[in-house]
Amino acid sequence: MELPAGPDGALVAATRQIAAWAAGLPGLPPDDGSRYSIRRLTVAWNLESWGRSRHTAVAHRRDLSTYLDWCVRERLDPLDARPTDLSQFAVWRELGGGRAAKASTVARALASVSSWYTHLVANTDGRVARNPVAAVKRPAVNAHTSRTAGLTLDEVDLLLAQADAELANRTERWREAPTPARHARYLAALRNRALLRLLADLGLRISEALDRDLDDLTSNAGHRTLRFRAKGGDSRERPLPAHTLEALDEYLAARAAAVDRSVDPLSGPLFATTGSDGQLGRLAEPNVFVWLRALAKAAGIASAGRLSPHSLRHAFATGARQAGIPLEDVQDAMGHADPRTTRRYDRDRHNLDRDPAHELAKRRASRRTSPTASNGAA
Known part of the structure; x- marks a missing residue:
């Protein structure tokens, strides 16, 4: 893949790093040299993520690598995967996969793989016709709590x-x-x-x-x-x-x-x-x-x-x-x-101590003892 021209060294370095990663991914067709080969589209997909958030791009690479490794072990062509295959991948990640993953980790992995499939559907002229993750139920993640260790x-x-x-x-x-x-x-x-x-x-x-x-x-x-x-x-x-x-x-x-x-x-x-x-x-x-x-x-x-x-x-x-x-x-x-x-x-x-009941009670007591409240009661 040609590197982008210009003085932005960080972009050039990121492109090289992502291209090297994509070249080593298992289970994908060899790069045929075309602009829209699966591997080059995978580079473009991750580079787009990098442009928005380097942290997200790294997570996407890690999640896709894990998924493609699983596909190889399952003797599954990822370009022909169906929703049932992705459901099995989610179960494998949640219950085993070398180390059981939290629901939030599994949900993030499915989101990464779904993003990759969406990019391929939009750019392969039918070679990848659907996103198999779209029909997969994601693990429930409690949006009101966090597992991050807290600090007072x-x-x-x-x-x-x-x-x-x-x-x-x-x-x-x-x-x-x-x-x-x-x-x-x-x-x-x-x-x-x-x-x-x-x-x-x-x-x-x-x-x-x-x-x-x-x-x-x-x-x-x-x-x-x-x-x-x-x-x-x-x-x-x-x-x-x-x-x-x-x-x-x-x-x-x-x-x-x-x-x-x-x-x-x-x-x-x-x-x-x-x-x-x-x-x-x-x-x-x-x-x-x-x-x-x-x-x-x-x-x-x-x-x-x-x-x-x-x-x-x-x-x-x-x-x-x-x-x-x-x-x-x-x-x-x-x-x-x-x-x-x-x-x-x-x-x-x-x-x-932050419950609104405290403040409402204080205000109610204030109304009862204020001169206006007393006059009104008379």
Whole structure:
């Protein structure tokens, strides 16, 4: 497949990666060199997903690979699959498949495979005539609860304090003996603290944070802001609070000093890694999982082994609602199309202290004791 022309290195790299993945997929016809071969259409399908959300594109690749592996084991041509075959695949994923999957995982896998079939139906001139997933009943997923491990606001504060402590320790050790290795760990501690504050203060998805480049930092209406592409491909812009800016500015200043320049000319990923060859790379999501859980363990948080960056997003929604922020404002900040999704993120929504009965009783008592109520009764 020809690579797209132009200066967008990220797009070229993604196309190469996706093309290599598609070339190795089992159970599909060989690439015949035509523009609309199954494998090239599969590349185009995943690249479209990548343009909307890199996280979704990765999930699609993983789910389709699992499905096609299953087809090979079942001696099934995926291009001739029927709804009954997809139902069997769903059962295999839910009850076995090497490791039993949650209903939400099975539903996501079916959605990925369905998206792939829909793309083939639209582009193969009848070679794939129908989407067999369309007639398959999806597993029921409770839209009002979440299995993400939660964090209380006190626990978020403990995480933030632990990140500060680790940075102080790295700073002291680097100043005592300024070796390249210690300087790298100092820069990593600055970066990690800035990322943690960004996730805690803005409630971003981890992919939204890690996909950012330095030129996504900008200003608007007197605010320093971060522009990003949200889930679904929507372009968003959020203001950066002082707590986040303090950590970001310190990290970027140290990163610029390391290459003997000012912050303005810096380019590349916002949250970067440095390879052994000195080249900048993008911090990877699995590394954040490992670091966050280690940080939580050091902070004494009981659920440390189950935490994920998404736990901070849940804590953001809960904290905002506890602070009295209207649901619609929290919904807008989190980029949810449906307020029910925002409510699912609010861990405190079942708190009995928030029951409207309390406020109604207080107002009723106030009416009974007010002069107007007394005069009316006379």
